[in-house]
Amino acid sequence: MGIVRRMTIEDFGDELEVFTASFEDSWNRYEKDYYPRKALEFDLQQHNPENMKKTLEEPNSFRFVIEENGKIVGGASGTILRGNDIEGGLVRLSSIYIHPSHQRKGLGRTLLNHFIEHCKQQKCHKITLYTLPVLIPAMNLYLKLGFVPEAYLRKEWWNIDFLKMSKWL
Numbered sequence: 001m002g003i004v005r006r007m008t009i010e011d012f013g014d015e016l017e018v019f020t021a022s023f024e025d026s027w028n029r030y031e032k033d034y035y036p037r038k039a040l041e042f043d044l045q046q047h048n049p050e051n052m053k054k055t056l057e058e059p060n061s062f063r064f065v066i067e068e069n070g071k072i073v074g075g076a077s078g079t080i081l082r083g084n085d086i087e088g089g090l091v092r093l094s095s096i097y098i099h100p101s102h103q104r105k106g107l108g109r110t111l112l113n114h115f116i117e118h119c120k121q122q123k124c125h126k127i128t129l130y131t132l133p134v135l136i137p138a139m140n141l142y143l144k145l146g147f148v149p150e151a152y153l154r155k156e157w158w159n160i161d162f163l164k165m166s167k168w169l
């Protein structure tokens with residue numbers, strides 16, 4: 001059912017392939033008529049070695065990968081938002097993705113459960129994320145693991161509607 005571990009910079013090449021395949025596939029299947037292509041390209045460009053190195057060194061950020069048969073097939077990342085060194089305890093789940101050929105096998109659920117447990121161990125009280133109302137697989141996964149819609153954000157980034165979903169720990 002997949003093994004979750006912390007990501008290291010040496011994982012970057014393999015992880016990038018999975019990240020790109022997952023988001024390209026999702027865009028083609030669910031987002032094409034909703035999320036501008038230039039927005040996807042911007043997101044993909046942000047996933048570069050320089051930013052990755054920074055994130056992995058940032059003490060309040062964390063990244064997990066999930067492996068099957070020793071191969072990376074998914075990942076998730078988050079940041080604990082503390083603000084002025086005060087332990088704010090709010091986590092932003094920035095991304096979660098499973099390679100298209102490994103989806104619907106429970107790996108996303110395993111990865112997100114691991115993420116939630118990590119946040120509980122860090123004594124955080126809330127996880128929040130931004131998603132698109134057209135991302136049915138992701139929304140179902142979040143709802144199954146206890147996230148609820150907290151706000152509907154009209155014409156947010158890229159002039160499109162986003163959904164903020166949260167889970168209180």
Ligand SMILES: CC(C)(COP(=O)(O)OP(=O)(O)OC[C@H]1O[C@@H](n2cnc3c(N)ncnc32)[C@H](O)[C@@H]1OP(=O)(O)O)[C@@H](O)C(=O)NCCC(=O)NCCS
Binds near residue numbers: 096141
């Ligand atoms: C969202 C995602 C991570 C789910 O990963 P996964 O490994 O396929 O999910 P799981 O097999 O663990 O499924 C868990 C639950 O998610 C929901 N789900 C997953 N895929 C689904 C689909 N194609 N259609 C509807 N619901 C789906 C179901 O509720 C499922 O529970 P069930 O199997 O008991 O019905 C994966 O679809 C993905 O990588 N999507 C592209 C990237 C993305 O959208 N990320 C989130 C951006 S906000």
